[in-house]
Amino acid sequence: MSQPTPERFFNAINAYQQTEAMKTAIELEVFTAIGEGNTTSAAIGKRCKAAERGVRILCDYLTIHGFLAKAGKQYSLAPDAALFLNKHSPAYIGGATEFLLTARLREGNARLTDAVRKGGTAIGKGTLEPENPDWVKFAEAMMPVMKMPSEIMAAELRKGGESHKVLDIAAGHGIFGISVAKQNPKAHIYAADWKNVLAVAQKNAQAMGVGDRHHLIPGSAFDTDFGAGYDLALVTNFLHHFDPPT
Amino acid sequence: MSQPTPERFFNAINAYQQTEAMKTAIELEVFTAIGEGNTTSAAIGKRCKAAERGVRILCDYLTIHGFLAKAGKQYSLAPDAALFLNKHSPAYIGGATEFLLTARLREGNARLTDAVRKGGTAIGKGTLEPENPDWVKFAEAMMPVMKMPSEIMAAELRKGGESHKVLDIAAGHGIFGISVAKQNPKAHIYAADWKNVLAVAQKNAQAMGVGDRHHLIPGSAFDTDFGAGYDLALVTNFLHHFDPPT
Numbered sequence: 001m002s003q004p005t006p007e008r009f010f011n012a013i014n015a016y017q018q019t020e021a022m023k024t025a026i027e028l029e030v031f032t033a034i035g036e037g038n039t040t041s042a043a044i045g046k047r048c049k050a051a052e053r054g055v056r057i058l059c060d061y062l063t064i065h066g067f068l069a070k071a072g073k074q075y076s077l078a079p080d081a082a083l084f085l086n087k088h089s090p091a092y093i094g095g096a097t098e099f100l101l102t103a104r105l106r107e108g109n110a111r112l113t114d115a116v117r118k119g120g121t122a123i124g125k126g127t128l129e130p131e132n133p134d135w136v137k138f139a140e141a142m143m144p145v146m147k148m149p150s151e152i153m154a155a156e157l158r159k160g161g162e163s164h165k166v167l168d169i170a171a172g173h174g175i176f177g178i179s180v181a182k183q184n185p186k187a188h189i190y191a192a193d194w195k196n197v198l199a200v201a202q203k204n205a206q207a208m209g210v211g212d213r214h215h216l217i218p219g220s221a222f223d224t225d226f227g228a229g230y231d232l233a234l235v236t237n238f239l240h241h242f243d244p245p246t
Numbered sequence: 247m248s249q250p251t252p253e254r255f256f257n258a259i260n261a262y263q264q265t266e267a268m269k270t271a272i273e274l275e276v277f278t279a280i281g282e283g284n285t286t287s288a289a290i291g292k293r294c295k296a297a298e299r300g301v302r303i304l305c306d307y308l309t310i311h312g313f314l315a316k317a318g319k320q321y322s323l324a325p326d327a328a329l330f331l332n333k334h335s336p337a338y339i340g341g342a343t344e345f346l347l348t349a350r351l352r353e354g355n356a357r358l359t360d361a362v363r364k365g366g367t368a369i370g371k372g373t374l375e376p377e378n379p380d381w382v383k384f385a386e387a388m389m390p391v392m393k394m395p396s397e398i399m400a401a402e403l404r405k406g407g408e409s410h411k412v413l414d415i416a417a418g419h420g421i422f423g424i425s426v427a428k429q430n431p432k433a434h435i436y437a438a439d440w441k442n443v444l445a446v447a448q449k450n451a452q453a454m455g456v457g458d459r460h461h462l463i464p465g466s467a468f469d470t471d472f473g474a475g476y477d478l479a480l481v482t483n484f485l486h487h488f489d490p491p492t
Contacts, residue, residue: 013346016262024359051365058362079250100259113270119297239407
């Protein structure tokens with residue numbers, strides 16, 4: 001048993017600085033800049049339109065936290081950052097910050113003391129309002145994050161036989177249904193979500209060449225008649241919002 | 247070499263939630279409540295005037311992050327939390343959140359992208375303004391954190407001989423000079439800091455019985471004449487604000 005130490009407490013209190021540093025690095029495209037061969041703080045600063053001093057301090061911080069490596073004055077990308085945080089990588093997921101750090105989510109967390117007192121969110125209805133625009137951000141930001149997992153899922157599902165009529169509940173970006181449609185030319189997808197969110201799914205379906213087999217069921221998942229006769233129902237973006245008893 | 251994973255990225259993006267959870271737990275006195283023997287979420291909620299559901303979710307989160315342990319429905323304090331986060335412990339440092347999470351520090355971090363672009367803080371003069379009230383908060387919040395270290399420091403300093411005239415630059419809470427005075431009845435302390443901050447140091451010196459040997463030198467550390475003839479100069483709260491070249 002090691003000695004008690006206040007380190008863990010101070011780490012928690014200062015943990016928000018990791019969030020701010022990562023958000024800034026994504027916004028300024030620091031990882032992308034380094035991936036393009038800008039390896040000194042001066043070169044990164046020029047590429048990112050930021051001060052050399054600011055970039056150096058930020059990159060040193062990111063080095064301490066394992067996202068970069070530093071040798072002499074040269075920064076390089078750690079493997080995680082090279083694969084996921086460089087915009088030129090097909091596995092880029094930096095855009096997820098736009099959903100995960102929306103003002104409303106931050107505000108809800110900033111009022112956590114009120115929320116714990118009350119036993120629920122302190123900011124009105126939280127994320128449950130009809131056509132809450134945060135779910136449009138979700139749909140836009142998380143599609144690239146879920147593209148590869150959705151393709152793996154669709155390939156696994158094919159092993160169970162070909163589905164012709166597929167319900168995609170809380171479709172969001174629609175990528176799970178779209179991936180099923182891409183791998184199965186006979187599948188028709190019926191995507192259910194708020195109307196404003198489905199606009200994103202529809203755009204994605206059209207861009208990926210399955211728009212004619214991608215149908216929309218707008219409305220609340222709790223009130224909508226989804227129809228019948230489905231071979232498969234996807235609930236990928238949905239069940240984790242609820243307690244096990246629900 | 248392990249496979250690249252987005253885990254570190256998502257941990258950084260969500261790290262601010264650790265900060266909010268710890269701030270809330272301190273504000274609601276969750277650790278103190280558990281230390282007093284309230285071990286279920288219902289009992290903690292009653293003691294902390296918070297909803298049982300909110301307390302349960304918060305305590306589960308704190309358990310995951312190692313500040314609590316949970317057995318059945320009973321929470322208990324991890325050793326770090328028992329020593330440092332229970333208000334009944336003489337080593338309690340939870341009050342440090344009041345300085346480390348002042349609105350101005352949070353705002354400076356929230357505008358980190360602007361700060362990196364500019365190469366300096368995006369919120370005016372930052373923490374360098376004369377009589378900035380954040381340093382009063384520092385003095386009030388950090389004294390309990392530094393009390394034990396200052397006593398160890400004072401004992402070490404005595405080994406080098408007894409000092410009679412001691413300069414305490416950027417005294418803040420004053421605890422470093424005060425600890426020297428307590429261990430050395432002949433020492434007179436001259437504490438330099440902003441006038442509003444010195445009021446805190448003076449109060450502490452009086453409370454600890456060395457007020458008559460604790461003298462004040464108000465003003466900026468860069469412009470003030472500290473006088474001469476000192477046997478010892480303390481710069482405990484000061485040098486770490488500067489680059490090595492400075």
